[in-house]
């Protein structure tokens with residue numbers, strides 16, 4: 001099967017044909033850094049991280065651009081509320097987002113442009129739009145003339161005559177049409193501003209993304225991504241202004257479904273408990289990533305602690321097989337083919353078909369079942385073969401327990417040291433058993449458990465693992 005994606009603009013699943021063969025440019029609307037992220041904000045990051053990994057695995061040289069919106073009304077409002085500069089709010093929350101993406105194993109983007117660093121590019125874009133008769137300066141602002149744009153509303157499936165006024169500026173502005181949206185907002189007292197030929201002010205949200213996407217990916221690029229809540233007005237407006245300026249802009253529009261927190265928003269304290277920083281103090285990040293990534297990216301999911309716990313158990317089942325099989329594979333006399341191999345064809349077909357992670361995970365779980373049967377039967381070669389497949393598949397989903405960043409989670413560099421000490425204790429336990437001093441043998445096992453080391457007796461002798 002060839003790689004294909006559901007494209008919001010055409011409402012159809014289309015084969016992926018890049019602008020340049022062998023290359024793929026992806027622009028993802030990133031964070032507006034007004035507050036630290038909760039898990040709903042990071043779902044998009046995980047979904048598109050799987051896309052980037054799968055494109056790269058398919059041989060595409062991917063350029064992944066994810067922006068940061070570091071100026072907007074909510075950032076200014078948070079800054080004034082806290083009585084700190086706007087840029088301090090933006091910096092602090094951008095760091096929180098970076099921490100969250102990193103904690104959940106999202107690969108860093110190739111470029112992470114900030115809106116306020118791209119004002120010259122925005123001025124150029126506004127000039128092109130004004131010269132072509134698609135934008136006008138009025139009352140200190142610059143507006144996009146939506147009636148001048150062919151097909152305005154097509155991305156979100158709306159007709160212009162049914163659209164409500166754009167809610168991006170105060171009422172009583174100098175707009176020619178209430179549906180016109182602000183490209184640039186004139187300076188207000190006490191607010192940060194940048195000079196332009198039309199007066200000082202600050203960027204409108206939509207203009208930023210058009211300017212940054214085309215700067216880093218070219219006037220026509222492959223994929224534009226974001227959450228489903230961004231289709232209108234944000235992406236509609238990005239598309240309208242870029243096309244009006246003469247750019248081809250994105251050829252595929254991919255939108256992830258939202259993670260609903262309806263039940264949790266009832267209480268502010270519960271809402272705070274879903275901040276990524278807070279959650280990873282009691283949920284292992286790999287399990288949280290599994291939870292966020294397991295559903296189809298276009299599906300809506302409603303957060304529940306039970307579903308998160310089930311996802312954690314599913315991940316631990318996979319992890320348990322990988323860790324045990326890796327021990328066998330690394331044992332003397334085995335082929336050392338314990339690294340990731342090739343993914344099964346059914347797994348590849350699932351991800352090629354609009355990134356169908358649920359189908360892909362079903363293939364992973366089948367391979368784990370087969371691998372566990374091989375382990376139970378003492379079939380080291382069979383277990384090793386399944387291990388290679390499972391690790392290859394998990395790598396595409398960013399979930400291989402033996403690869404970065406998760407490998408370090410289980411003890412990291414200290415694992416060999418812990419292993420040597422555990423081995424010493426297990427030798428003493430064995431000696432106690434041989435002299436039939438079972439109380440001493442059990443005491444050693446209990447002391448290890450108290451230290452966080454779980455001992456299990458297997459037909460191949462005792463094995464240990466860190467208690468999770």
Ligand SMILES: [Zn+2]
Nearest residue numbers: 029030209234
């Ligand atoms: Zn955007």
